Amino acid sequence: MLGEIIAVGDELTSGRIVNSTSYFAASHLFAAGHKIAHMATVGDEAGKIGTALLLALGRADFVVVTGGLGSTSDDITVEAVAEALDRPQTFYPEIFAKIKECKAFAKMPSMEKMAWLPSGAEVLKPGEKMAGFMLRYEEKPIFFLPGVPNQMRELMLDRVLPRLATWKGSSLSLVRQQIYKVFGLGEAEINTLLAPLEEQGDAVRIGYYPMADEVHVSLTVRGETSREAEALFLSNEEKVRAALVEGLYGEGADTMASVTGALLSKAKLRLGLAESCTGGLMAHEITGVAGSSDYFTGSVVAYANEVKEGVLGVQQQTLVDHGAVSEETAREMARGARKVLGADLAVSITGIAGPTGGTAEKPVGTVCFSLVTPDSQQEYTFHFSGKRPLVQAKAATMGLDLVRRYLLEHG
Amino acid sequence: MLGEIIAVGDELTSGRIVNSTSYFAASHLFAAGHKIAHMATVGDEAGKIGTALLLALGRADFVVVTGGLGSTSDDITVEAVAEALDRPQTFYPEIFAKIKECKAFAKMPSMEKMAWLPSGAEVLKPGEKMAGFMLRYEEKPIFFLPGVPNQMRELMLDRVLPRLATWKGSSLSLVRQQIYKVFGLGEAEINTLLAPLEEQGDAVRIGYYPMADEVHVSLTVRGETSREAEALFLSNEEKVRAALVEGLYGEGADTMASVTGALLSKAKLRLGLAESCTGGLMAHEITGVAGSSDYFTGSVVAYANEVKEGVLGVQQQTLVDHGAVSEETAREMARGARKVLGADLAVSITGIAGPTGGTAEKPVGTVCFSLVTPDSQQEYTFHFSGKRPLVQAKAATMGLDLVRRYLLEHG
Numbered sequence: 045m046l047g048e049i050i051a052v053g054d055e056l057t058s059g060r061i062v063n064s065t066s067y068f069a070a071s072h073l074f075a076a077g078h079k080i081a082h083m084a085t086v087g088d089e090a091g092k093i094g095t096a097l098l099l100a101l102g103r104a105d106f107v108v109v110t111g112g113l114g115s116t117s118d119d120i121t122v123e124a125v126a127e128a129l130d131r132p133q134t135f136y137p138e139i140f141a142k143i144k145e146c147k148a149f150a151k152m153p154s155m156e157k158m159a160w161l162p163s164g165a166e167v168l169k170p171g172e173k174m175a176g177f178m179l180r181y182e183e184k185p186i187f188f189l190p191g192v193p194n195q196m197r198e199l200m201l202d203r204v205l206p207r208l209a210t211w212k213g214s215s216l217s218l219v220r221q222q223i224y225k226v227f228g229l230g231e232a233e234i235n236t237l238l239a240p241l242e243e244q245g246d247a248v249r250i251g252y253y254p255m256a257d258e259v260h261v262s263l264t265v266r267g268e269t270s271r272e273a274e275a276l277f278l279s280n281e282e283k284v285r286a287a288l289v290e291g292l293y294g295e296g297a298d299t300m301a302s303v304t305g306a307l308l309s310k311a312k313l314r315l316g317l318a319e320s321c322t323g324g325l326m327a328h329e330i331t332g333v334a335g336s337s338d339y340f341t342g343s344v345v346a347y348a349n350e351v352k353e354g355v356l357g358v359q360q361q362t363l364v365d366h367g368a369v370s371e372e373t374a375r376e377m378a379r380g381a382r383k384v385l386g387a388d389l390a391v392s393i394t395g396i397a398g399p400t401g402g403t404a405e406k407p408v409g410t411v412c413f414s415l416v417t418p419d420s421q422q423e424y425t426f427h428f429s430g431k432r433p434l435v436q437a438k439a440a441t442m443g444l445d446l447v448r449r450y451l452l453e454h455g
Numbered sequence: 456m457l458g459e460i461i462a463v464g465d466e467l468t469s470g471r472i473v474n475s476t477s478y479f480a481a482s483h484l485f486a487a488g489h490k491i492a493h494m495a496t497v498g499d500e501a502g503k504i505g506t507a508l509l510l511a512l513g514r515a516d517f518v519v520v521t522g523g524l525g526s527t528s529d530d531i532t533v534e535a536v537a538e539a540l541d542r543p544q545t546f547y548p549e550i551f552a553k554i555k556e557c558k559a560f561a562k563m564p565s566m567e568k569m570a571w572l573p574s575g576a577e578v579l580k581p582g583e584k585m586a587g588f589m590l591r592y593e594e595k596p597i598f599f600l601p602g603v604p605n606q607m608r609e610l611m612l613d614r615v616l617p618r619l620a621t622w623k624g625s626s627l628s629l630v631r632q633q634i635y636k637v638f639g640l641g642e643a644e645i646n647t648l649l650a651p652l653e654e655q656g657d658a659v660r661i662g663y664y665p666m667a668d669e670v671h672v673s674l675t676v677r678g679e680t681s682r683e684a685e686a687l688f689l690s691n692e693e694k695v696r697a698a699l700v701e702g703l704y705g706e707g708a709d710t711m712a713s714v715t716g717a718l719l720s721k722a723k724l725r726l727g728l729a730e731s732c733t734g735g736l737m738a739h740e741i742t743g744v745a746g747s748s749d750y751f752t753g754s755v756v757a758y759a760n761e762v763k764e765g766v767l768g769v770q771q772q773t774l775v776d777h778g779a780v781s782e783e784t785a786r787e788m789a790r791g792a793r794k795v796l797g798a799d800l801a802v803s804i805t806g807i808a809g810p811t812g813g814t815a816e817k818p819v820g821t822v823c824f825s826l827v828t829p830d831s832q833q834e835y836t837f838h839f840s841g842k843r844p845l846v847q848a849k850a851a852t853m854g855l856d857l858v859r860r861y862l863l864e865h866g
Contacts, residue, residue, distance in 0.1 A: 054660070054662055055662060055664055055673070056481070056494070057481055057485075057491045057492065057493070057494060058481060058482070058485040058491070058632075058673075058675070059478050059479070059480070059481030059482025059483065059484070059485050059486075059491075060482065060485075060634070060662075060664070060673060061478075061664070062473060062474075062475060062478040063473075063474060063477070063478065064473060066474070066496075067470050067472075067473040067474065068470070069470070070467070070468055070469060070470030071469070071470025071471065072470065073470070074468075074469040074470050074471075075470075080468045080469070080470075080498070081468065081497065081498050081500065081503055082468070082495065082496070082497050082498075082503060082507070083467070083468060083495070083496035083497075084493065084494065084495050084496075085477075085493070085494035085495075085496075086492065086493050086494075087491070087492050087493075089492065092492055092493060096493070114642065114663075114665070115642070115643050115646075116642055116643060116646040116663045117646060117650070117653060118661075118662060118663065147840075152641065152643035152644055152646075152647060154643050154646060154647065155643055192665060194667075251469075251471065252471070253471075314759075317756075319735070321742075322739070322742075323735075323738050323739045323741065323742025323743070323747075324730070324734075324735025324736065324737070324738030324739040324742065324754055324756060325735065325739040326735070327734050327735030327738075327756045327758075328733070328734050328735040328736040328739050328847075330734065331732075331733075331734025331735065331756075331758060331808075331847075332734070332843070332844060332847070334809070334810055334811065334843060335811075336734075336758070337758055337759065340758050340759075341758055341759040341761065341762055342755065342756045342757050342758045342759055342762040342766075343735055343754075343755075343756035343758075344753065344754075344755055344756070344766070345728075345735060345738045345742075345753045345754035345755070345756065346753050347738075347742060347747070347748055347751050347752060347753045347754075348725075348748065348751075348752040348753055348796075348797065350752065350797050351752055351753040351795075351796055351797070354795060354796075354797065355753075355755070355766065355795055355796070384762075384765065384766055385759075385762055385766070386759065386761045386762070386765065397742075398745070399745055400745065400746075432743070432745060433743060436739075436742075436743070
């Protein structure tokens, strides 16, 4: 279907934040087979919002509007739409009941505002305390989503895309899509590996989405029947796997931490960490997965050398002879972590995240790792490009990837 | 002046890349005192580009268009504009001469295309091999910039902003803006506190931007002269501070971690952590600040109870009697961290991040903290709402805030 996206907010027109919600909507709508010819961003002014919406409805089959659904005085999307489409605001008692459950409600009577929607609005997640609704206008759906990125994304994936996929009048052929997650290969490298798949015409589309430290690849397949789509999807998925091999660590909602955690769980092994330059990020990624206490014992974030010595038992002489960023220090850190944390496997990370601390011999981005297991120990040194947060992110993901690759071989 | 921004490119409407050029243009135009009421993104279709431009010219005093100026077949901005504004394409021999100097020219005869511009075009950097020109339409300037971010940014700063600043008929009022960062107060609560400031008309605008675990507030002030804008800004800033008190932790580029770090640095105190449910996030936030090794010694991420006992010295009896999530356990964790990490201050965090592990007495979101200092120790219990990542984020920020508030009182 032909769609348009409208983002609302002075924070966008004043360039205070980058418009990530329209980008998210466009990429997923495109991947699902829709076409977006026009995207608009307007400030918090009712007239502008209404005009933009009417223009979009005149051109497109559906519209996604983000932002301006909150309870503060600058949230005026509902008011603007009620006026522009002549759908007077109506009180939704069931929304009000949900809002009243919030502890914050007593302090903030303005929250009642969120229970007033344009007449005819269908709430997208009625059971949850989340703004977001749909209106029909001349049989065209208009989706109103919060501007808060994580809520917007959740509603986009759980509600907007499924509703559009089955919308009557949709001339969409059946679509099957999967996201593949790749670590350790660059976008251009992946592009080269998958180039042959792009020569199948419109029925098969490959998308490349570079993230901070990894690349997500989308495979979108269309067919006239679900059987046709499924068959074409399976043959292409096989080709993707064959091309990316071990660089492909997961798909869909997988993260490097969830995939590595599942392998640890399956092998019944417990992991411990000794982190210096990542400062706890690898531990945080692991513990972001619910149930990680089954296979993760803990991490010693040994930022100061005294902690490397006192808690992890690194020899002072090792630090003097080789420096804190060295495979020798990494080796002793990993051994120490395995012992004091009561773990089966341990990973250590010590490096120079920058912006300062680099030398000619060990420039910013140099990171040493050690992986110790019940019957082996191996050190690694990598050079990561980018600024401090990116070096930390790449190092943490690499630490997980070392465990993942070890378990794939030995698990 | 009132401006509009149009970004051209299928890579934007298909969500392949995030639109960073419009964001860059908006933030710099806003800071220079211009107002952007509308931004558009259109795909590589001549009709759409022309329509978007004519619409923008009907509403605004100037327009910035980015993208579609290259030599490939999908670069059609010049063609679209020549048609829409009736400015037939004209051959620019001086541009052609520059292009022929390029080594790549022999291989790509299509580059000649870049020497054809709409009649009346003024090249923005005539001496350089860079696309980018200006057209006048009814005395309104239209700037056409390449979509390549670094070229676009260079022309924006070196050409567009200076030309607009001296454009005749410019009735620019001067703008002063600041961002205030708030923790511990909700968006609606802040809105209530700052409501009186919103009653000053167009000269003073307040924006509310809820982030995961905090709220950013923008104060934007306009005046006819810089002196007027400055005076109005200072009186309003004072009111913002008076209203938000200690909930206001920083401004501009400050983060909770950078503000707390600066206070630790000033007090010459070193911090250590014992983290359970945050899994290293608080340490990661602290070490995200360059130079944090001056005041941060490390963290023991004690996910397993064995680590709480073995590394931090929590008594087994305490865990049995009160549970891992208790003020008693938090107290012993903080003491142990202070000792083994050689720190002056230590914070411990132990809680139930969810989704499982909650009980009637200690529901998901219950988090216990302890802050131990050279001469005091205090425990706290908070209940955070939201899903696992949000509970973790709120707990980590709260841990930092406890240190910040202690140092404000005792530093």
